[in-house]
Amino acid sequence: MKYYLTTPIYYVNDKPHIGHAYCTIVSDILAQYHRLRGEDVFFLTGIDENSLKNIESAEKLGMGDRIQEYLDMQASIWQETWDSLGITNSDFIRTTESRHKKGVAKFWKRVEQQGDIYKGEYEGFYCIGCEEFIRPTDLVDGLCPIHKREPQKLLERNYFFSAQNYRERLLDHIEKNPDFIQPVSRRNEVINYIRDHFEDISISRQTMKWGIPVPDDPEQVIYVWFDALINYLTGIGYGWDDELFVRYWPADLHLVGKEIIKFHCALWPAMLMSAGIPLPARVFAHGFLTIDGQKMSKSLGNAIDPLEIAKVHGIDALRYFLLREVPFGGDGDFSNERFSQRYESDLSKGVGNFVSRVLAMAEKAESSLLKLDPGLRRDDKESGVQERVRETWQEYEEAFDRTRPDEALEAVWYLISFGDKYIEEKKPWAIHKEDKEEYTRIMDTLLELVRQVSILIYPFMPETALKIWRQLNIEDAQKGLYVAKLKEWRAVPIATIERGEALFPQSK
Numbered sequence: 001m002k003y004y005l006t007t008p009i010y011y012v013n014d015k016p017h018i019g020h021a022y023c024t025i026v027s028d029i030l031a032q033y034h035r036l037r038g039e040d041v042f043f044l045t046g047i048d049e050n051s052l053k054n055i056e057s058a059e060k061l062g063m064g065d066r067i068q069e070y071l072d073m074q075a076s077i078w079q080e081t082w083d084s085l086g087i088t089n090s091d092f093i094r095t096t097e098s099r100h101k102k103g104v105a106k107f108w109k110r111v112e113q114q115g116d117i118y119k120g121e122y123e124g125f126y127c128i129g130c131e132e133f134i135r136p137t138d139l140v141d142g143l144c145p146i147h148k149r150e151p152q153k154l155l156e157r158n159y160f161f162s163a164q165n166y167r168e169r170l171l172d173h174i175e176k177n178p179d180f181i182q183p184v185s186r187r188n189e190v191i192n193y194i195r196d197h198f199e200d201i202s203i204s205r206q207t208m209k210w211g212i213p214v215p216d217d218p219e220q221v222i223y224v225w226f227d228a229l230i231n232y233l234t235g236i237g238y239g240w241d242d243e244l245f246v247r248y249w250p251a252d253l254h255l256v257g258k259e260i261i262k263f264h265c266a267l268w269p270a271m272l273m274s275a276g277i278p279l280p281a282r283v284f285a286h287g288f289l290t291i292d293g294q295k296m297s298k299s300l301g302n303a304i305d306p307l308e309i310a311k312v313h314g315i316d317a318l319r320y321f322l323l324r325e326v327p328f329g330g331d332g333d334f335s336n337e338r339f340s341q342r343y344e345s346d347l348s349k350g351v352g353n354f355v356s357r358v359l360a361m362a363e364k365a366e367s368s369l370l371k372l373d374p375g376l377r378r379d380d381k382e383s384g385v386q387e388r389v390r391e392t393w394q395e396y397e398e399a400f401d402r403t404r405p406d407e408a409l410e411a412v413w414y415l416i417s418f419g420d421k422y423i424e425e426k427k428p429w430a431i432h433k434e435d436k437e438e439y440t441r442i443m444d445t446l447l448e449l450v451r452q453v454s455i456l457i458y459p460f461m462p463e464t465a466l467k468i469w470r471q472l473n474i475e476d477a478q479k480g481l482y483v484a485k486l487k488e489w490r491a492v493p494i495a496t497i498e499r500g501e502a503l504f505p506q507s508k
């Protein structure tokens with residue numbers, strides 16, 4: 001089983017903010033989950049370097065004559081940010097790389113051979129912010145409604161892609177594959193767009209000085225979206241490594257922001273149909289993050305650096321917050337205050353306290369007793385703990401199948417509070433002296449519950465999971481095992497424990 005997932009390739013006219021980090025972190029969580037299942041995962045992210053926005057930024061810095069140098073500088077910033085956040089991407093694609101350019105040229109030629117590229121004249125309003133032509137009726141007081149800037153009026157002789165040829169096939173595909181566009185709320189939006197507005201599209205620019213040249217016509221460069229979307233192919237070998245490409249394509253998931261859904265669910269599949277390449281299985285659009293209730297924007301200067309946030313409570317806490325606080329597919333808000341609240345209540349007093357409490361009590365059981373006679377383990381079933389764990393795994397895996405990692409995480413926290421209740425019910429501290437056997441039995445169940453929780457949180461909080469495995473001395477024993485085995489009750493015996501520092505220390 002392989003699993004290929006992608007983030008959008010980001011514009012590099014600025015450094016990554018929390019919105020970019022959100023999309024990349026969710027992708028990382030999905031990648032980690034599929035690795036835990038033992039799948040052959042390829043997780044691609046990268047940057048779009050051929051956008052006009054980048055060129056404008058280079059010019060602002062006085063680097064207009066050294067654009068590639070500017071892009072290299074920005075590329076390092078992006079790569080270093082993901083490294084510092086512990087992102088486990090398999091590769092990082094840059095659209096100025098020769099492997100990408102080769103693949104784009106190959107793709108163009110296939111579409112051309114298919115008869116879907118023709119030359120035509122185009123006059124329209126182009127917004128650099130959107131990297132898209134805007135219909136005159138969508139302008140507000142002559143400005144792009146999103147970027148509040150005046151679009152360029154262009155009259156050019158360009159190459160066009162016969163997107164209209166694929167309108168019916170696209171609508172048919174969307175109808176027959178209800179999972180193709182998610183969440184469902186986005187589906188109708190895309191269907192309406194394809195039905196009412198999906199027209200042939202200009203895919204080259206005459207006046208642009210930066211970009212990938214049109215094959216056999218170097219006077220023109222390829223339209224940035226037509227070029228950028230192909231990264232999903234070139235990142236896994238299209239045009240330069242056929243074996244790699246065959247191994248991973250079609251993509252299992254393109255994770256995108258909702259503002260670019262129509263490029264991914266209309267233009268992109270039409271391009272693939274034309275080139276005779278199978279479509280991705282699923283496109284999932286996540287929502288926007290606001291900051292303290294306000295839209296993040298350059299002009300407001302309220303963009304948040306994810307590295308600064310990770311410094312406060314750690315990477316795992318940031319990952320947890322974004323998944324727990326934002327319903328995946330909907331919009332969410334980030335605020336430092338809320339972040340600290342979640343840290344205290346869900347991490348310090350939640351999982352952190354649960355684990356340290358169990359381990360502290362387990363230490364009181366004589367170590368020999370931890371190797372309990374299996375016949376004495378009847379308590380598991382009576383208490384319903386084993387049953388609850390089984391149900392949690394079921395909810396968790398179903399949530400991941402639906403690309404709802406946020407719901408999977410919620411199920412884990414429900415299990416943790418179940419564990420807390422179990423402790424309150426059993427009151428092991430009250431019988432510690434009188435009934436050592438019963439005490440050990442309870443601790444034995446609780447330790448296994450901690451192990452189960454640690455596996456469940458692994459995709460979300462890998463560092464924390466690792467810390468727990470070390471405290472339970474099961475790191476080596478679990479190596480090379482995948483979910484199917486790890487989720488079995490007592491799949492890995494816990495013989496000794498070594499308490500470490502608090503997982504999420506209380507803030508001072």
Ligand SMILES: [Zn+2]
Nearest residue numbers: 127130144147
């Ligand atoms: Zn715009």
